Amino acid sequence: MTWFQKWRRGEGAQGLFLISPTLAFTLLLLAVPLVLVVALSFWTQDYLTLHRTFTMDNYKTAWSEPMYQYLMGRSLKISMMVTAMTVLLAYPVAYFISFYVPPKRKAMWIFLITIPFWTSYLMRIFLWKVILGYNGVVNGSLMGLGLIEEPLSFILYNQNAVVLTLAHAWVPFAILPIFVALERVDRSLIEAAEDLGDSKLRRFFRVTLPLSMPGVIAATIIVFIPTIGDYVTPRLVGGPNGLMIANMIELQFKKANNAPLGAALAISAMAIVTCVALIFIWMNKKYIRGAK
Amino acid sequence: MTQPIIQLKGFDKFFGDFAALSQVDLDIKTGEFFSLLGPSGCGKTTLLRSIAGFETPSAGSLYIDGKTMEGVPANKRPTNMVFQSYAIFPHMSVAENVAYGLKARRLPKAEITTRVAEAIAMVGLEGFGGRASHALSGGQRQRVALARALVLKPRVLLLDEPLSALDKKLREQMQSELRRLQRAVGITFVLVTHDQEEALTMSDRIAVMFDGKIAQVATPQALYGQPCSRRVANFIGMMNFLDAKILSTSGDTVEVDVQSLGKLSLSLSQATGGIEGCNSAGVRPEMLTILTGSQTAEREIEAVVSEVFYYGDMTYYDVRLPFKEEPITITMRNTAGRTVLAVGENARVGWSASSLLLLR
Ligand SMILES: Nc1ncnc2c1ncn2[C@@H]1O[C@H](COP(=O)(O)OP(=O)(O)OP(=O)(O)O)[C@@H](O)[C@H]1O
Ligand SMILES: [Mg+2]
Numbered sequence: 001m002t003w004f005q006k007w008r009r010g011e012g013a014q015g016l017f018l019i020s021p022t023l024a025f026t027l028l029l030l031a032v033p034l035v036l037v038v039a040l041s042f043w044t045q046d047y048l049t050l051h052r053t054f055t056m057d058n059y060k061t062a063w064s065e066p067m068y069q070y071l072m073g074r075s076l077k078i079s080m081m082v083t084a085m086t087v088l089l090a091y092p093v094a095y096f097i098s099f100y101v102p103p104k105r106k107a108m109w110i111f112l113i114t115i116p117f118w119t120s121y122l123m124r125i126f127l128w129k130v131i132l133g134y135n136g137v138v139n140g141s142l143m144g145l146g147l148i149e150e151p152l153s154f155i156l157y158n159q160n161a162v163v164l165t166l167a168h169a170w171v172p173f174a175i176l177p178i179f180v181a182l183e184r185v186d187r188s189l190i191e192a193a194e195d196l197g198d199s200k201l202r203r204f205f206r207v208t209l210p211l212s213m214p215g216v217i218a219a220t221i222i223v224f225i226p227t228i229g230d231y232v233t234p235r236l237v238g239g240p241n242g243l244m245i246a247n248m249i250e251l252q253f254k255k256a257n258n259a260p261l262g263a264a265l266a267i268s269a270m271a272i273v274t275c276v277a278l279i280f281i282w283m284n285k286k287y288i289r290g291a292k
Numbered sequence: 293m294t295q296p297i298i299q300l301k302g303f304d305k306f307f308g309d310f311a312a313l314s315q316v317d318l319d320i321k322t323g324e325f326f327s328l329l330g331p332s333g334c335g336k337t338t339l340l341r342s343i344a345g346f347e348t349p350s351a352g353s354l355y356i357d358g359k360t361m362e363g364v365p366a367n368k369r370p371t372n373m374v375f376q377s378y379a380i381f382p383h384m385s386v387a388e389n390v391a392y393g394l395k396a397r398r399l400p401k402a403e404i405t406t407r408v409a410e411a412i413a414m415v416g417l418e419g420f421g422g423r424a425s426h427a428l429s430g431g432q433r434q435r436v437a438l439a440r441a442l443v444l445k446p447r448v449l450l451l452d453e454p455l456s457a458l459d460k461k462l463r464e465q466m467q468s469e470l471r472r473l474q475r476a477v478g479i480t481f482v483l484v485t486h487d488q489e490e491a492l493t494m495s496d497r498i499a500v501m502f503d504g505k506i507a508q509v510a511t512p513q514a515l516y517g518q519p520c521s522r523r524v525a526n527f528i529g530m531m532n533f534l535d536a537k538i539l540s541t542s543g544d545t546v547e548v549d550v551q552s553l554g555k556l557s558l559s560l561s562q563a564t565g566g567i568e569g570c571n572s573a574g575v576r577p578e579m580l581t582i583l584t585g586s587q588t589a590e591r592e593i594e595a596v597v598s599e600v601f602y603y604g605d606m607t608y609y610d611v612r613l614p615f616k617e618e619p620i621t622i623t624m625r626n627t628a629g630r631t632v633l634a635v636g637e638n639a640r641v642g643w644s645a646s647s648l649l650l651l652r
Contacts (some may be wrong), residue, residue, distance in 0.1 A: 047651060048554055186377070186379065188375050188377050188379040189379050189381060189382075190376060191346055191366070191375070191379070192373070192379035192381070193381075193396075194346075194365070194366045194367045194393050195344060195345075195346075195365075195366050195367070195371075195373045195393070195441075196372065196393035196396055196440065196444065197367045197393050197396035197397055197444070198367055198392075198396045198442075198492075199367060202396065205379065210383050211382070257650075286383075287383070
């Protein structure tokens with residue numbers, strides 16, 4: 001038997017066969033573009049022509065220009081706020097479904113939570129504009145109640161609006177992993193904590209929360225990584241002060257005709273996000289213990 | 293008598309319209325080793341969880357130390373529980389698990405450290421304090437669960453089948469260890485088990501439960517010797533039953549007609565569950581003897597051996613009596629010079645009227 005025949009019968013080959021469609025798809029649509037972007041970030045562009053001589057200039061600009069530093073910082077801040085808000089909103093919902101909804105109804109509740117996905121994301125952003133706008137629902141109601149004289153202007157076209165809109169969009173994604181983690185918490189452990197004398201609040205912080213941390217960590221990562229690269233939401237509800245690094249990357253690729261700088265910014269942002277995520281996971285490593 | 297530490301009065305627990313416990317009346321004495329024994333699903337866990345405060349009664353009341361437990365949550369009761377699954381906190385080390393309840397009481401650090409060390413030593417886990425709790429064997433987990441509860445010095449320790457997951461050897465070792473611990477700390481133990489041998493060897497008193505009701509509460513000897521019904525007698529050890537008909541009672545004596553054995557006059561005290569409705573006579577296998585050679589007994593009956601089970605130290609015989617379809621069982625010790633009978637041989641069975649029980 002040749003090595004190839006042996007290999008074909010082995011488990012490795014079966015596994016590879018199983019994942020091959022996904023693998024091909026990923027290579028084509030993720031890895032290849034990524035390699036191209038990395039390559040691009042070391043080149044230079046002169047109007048429409050690319051010069052393929054290796055240079056670090058793009059990275060120097062990306063890391064030293066105050067404008068980019070500032071935008072990067074703001075993006076990190078916004079996505080951290082979104083993440084915090086999302087997880088804080090999602091946890092009680094997941095907790096409620098896991099602990100208070102009768103087992104028969106849990107599936108229905110989870111299904112209900114996915115209903116927002118039936119509307120496109122753009123639609124939902126426009127709805128937030130309707131709600132938060134100058135003549136929007138919030139201002140209209142507050143003025144109608146006589147609580148304010150003039151429409152509030154700090155609620156739309158700024159960072160708060162970006163945070164609010166993104167958090168609303170991502171909450172369902174955060175609820176699911178937290179729910180799954182809470183479902184896996186052995187209820188007899190919580191009873192044991194009660195039996196040993198802990199009040200409801202204390203047993204939550206000493207048992208339920210630590211044991212559901214894997215879900216919280218998953219939710220954090222799921223929300224944090226994509227939001228930092230979001231450019232639709234800041235563009236539509238962020239106003240000039242709500243723009244994020246992805247808007248700048250878009251600008252470089254399109255209007256500014258400087259794709260290499262855009263690529264360098266994108267790669268830098270990726271590196272930073274990866275670092276932040278890794279630090280976060282490292283800080284919580286004691287909670288992430290797989291089945292033994 | 294001193295006040296019972298645990299007292300249940302007319303205690304009911306319904307799940308939907310299923311009665312898991314009905315009309316339970318029970319007194320558990322301070323400092324005793326009490327066992328709840330019964331077949332699977334009879335409500336033992338429900339009763340234990342009710343005492344611990346995890347189930348609220350549908351009717352009736354529970355007193356611990358003379359105080360009503362109505363509205364008192366589990367974390368405020370003077371009881372601690374060793375769960376059927378042990379419920380060891382997986383995110384904590386052995387020492388942290390044991391310290392859990394002490395921290396809940398916000399005791400000073402130094403006191404916690406010494407008491408944890410003591411408790412860990414008491415259950416024989418010295419040197420395991422820093423061990424992650426997922427790296428423990430079943431027996432070690434059980435001891436952690438025990439230490440975690442005992443360190444709080446509860447008035448009552450509730451144990452829900454704590455030994456059922458262990459192999460025979462370890463179980464026997466833990467049984468004597470539990471008994472020793474209970475004598476040493478003087479805490480009231482309430483043990484749930486469905487293993488009758490475990491209940492008999494460990495307990496001061498046993499409550500036998502069937503279908504959510506308490507059938508009998510007695511010491512191990514009384515339970516074995518004077519079971520109150522056929523069902524209890526059958527659950528605790530082995531018993532042979534013969535149909536019996538009460539002919540008359542006068543004063544302290546009962547005239548009965550027993551299948552195969554004929555008319556007898558027995559003492560009223562042999563109707564251990566009351567004479568009312570008695571329809572069978574029971575006799576333990578070890579109360580019967582197979583007579584050999586010139587041996588005689590108070591009463592004798594001819595039988596035929598239908599099965600032989602040889603266990604080395606013991607032989608179990610199934611023998612057929614005249615006028616009885618089902619064979620009865622006799623256990624004999626294989627003492628020196630005793631020959632084991634073969635299937636089909638005739639046997640002289642010796643018995644005495646005083647070893648019969650009248651049951652319903
Ligand atoms: N939460 C519940 N909801 C509905 N029925 C329940 C619930 N808990 C227990 N039961 C029922 O009550 C009965 C008694 O249960 P329990 O757990 O007390 O039995 P047990 O004697 O401890 O049995 P085992 O020896 O198998 O542990 C069972 O028939 C069980 O199905
Ligand atoms: Mg049980």
